[in-house]
Amino acid sequence: MAAISELLSIGSGALEVALVPQIGGSVSSLRWRGIDLMRRLSEDDRRSGNVLGVAMFPMTPYANRIAGNAFDFRARRWQVLPNNPPEKFNVHGSGWQHAWDVTGAGAANATLSLDIAAGAEPYSYRATQAFAVSDEGLSVTMTLTNTGPVAMPFGFGLHPWFDRDPDVTVQFDARRFYLEEPDGISGDAVTLPPELDFAEGRPLPSGWRNNDYGGWGGEATLRLPARGAGLRMKADPIFKHLMFYADPAKPYFCVEPQTNASGAFNRGRWDDADEGVIVLAQGESAAGTVWFTPFSL
Template structure:
């Protein structure tokens, strides 16, 4: 029997919106609005590349040497970015997720992260994806992604999360697109992509507080001290070369947003979309403790982000 590399496909739709979610990794393979690709996703006959649309749990971004200490015990994770000697983007990218609930316009995908070497903490993770033409009570128009992680164990566990969508640039490169992100600081990194400090965006090539063209700027950095609206939401706006704007929002749990222009991807995908990654902590949080979340036994954390196509 022939199966898709990303496993079972779960399609949700409402009005002009249609999203395809996947069994492998529990992410978003495709999101269309009025037939236009909102995300730079991947085909049904392809493996997910570059983390496209994937949840990043129980940590986003990189962990130096895959090693960390938590409450006096030292842990070692597999090096999933061996060329840089890092562990990257958590443990659920290739896990099978199941559809736990849903209807035509929403689906809840879930999985259990069982204890394993380097992370001996059981977690239940459920992600609700919903699309809507107009927001209702507790819902915004467009795509809304709500993630709930619950500590199923008898001891506290370290936790962080994120997700890795790429906003599409109308079939062109991001060079001709413009971006706006209200953030006052960016995280500087070393050659391994690990944080070495933070810098003010003012006066730097990474000041996107007003909408401006990306051009040849290479971006693979997290931004923090995010501007927020009256509802506590941080916003990123991408205007494609055709003048259409896509807006991504993230709630207060997401203290950092990573932007990535895809310069290290394969030539056919390089700079074809802008990764906009809401994250509850920066890279290396398991080791540094920076914005690290601790879930006590039985405790849950629910976070939300979403996309509003223009």
């Protein structure tokens, strides 16, 4: 990545979105009426190209970790590489660690594209993110195409980061909760217990959370009373899962819409609709849109 990545700004009315295509095809900031609704990329992180400091990055060609850096698909074992030291296992695929090309841009819209050819890892794919801003909000449409010679399992998602204000609340509906195993790996799914249910909206937990919520209803609402604003996320049905990360020792938290269940590639239940893995033949594509709508409190 470039040492200093240029900002690409789009906006409409009171909503301003800044992109950093060279830093993982990421969003640098989402501001409404001058209020930051996602964690803003700092100038130091922009200069150093630190993708872990952005407001939101794409997850592709799958979301979350692959235990053992390998999975079995159609009588073959596929290897991936660890990509986020000191973590042992590959996380979120490769898209977030490459510079994306700007293939379209206007005052209120932009399209970013990425082409990856299989090398040390098995995936060849083309990914696009189409950003569109209106007075109502931001939409991000992700499209993923298998450009490789054989069918492969795919997934994708968005990884927004939010400031951990003391009074923030989170609300969303889901049906299942995936237990966390060592090294951030997603384990068994259990019936959602009331202590972990966010259907009515609740403050961030005081303890560690790094869990996939399955059977997500496709909407999540964040309220930021100290900022006088909130943000509503709404996703197409292809996004069956919502990953929730909250470490009380960190000044941020994450609420991540994704198509595949965390850990699904290791479980290998490719035809299980709940797992959300998308098998794409050569040349096939999948797409989905997530909307981010600000509102006043």
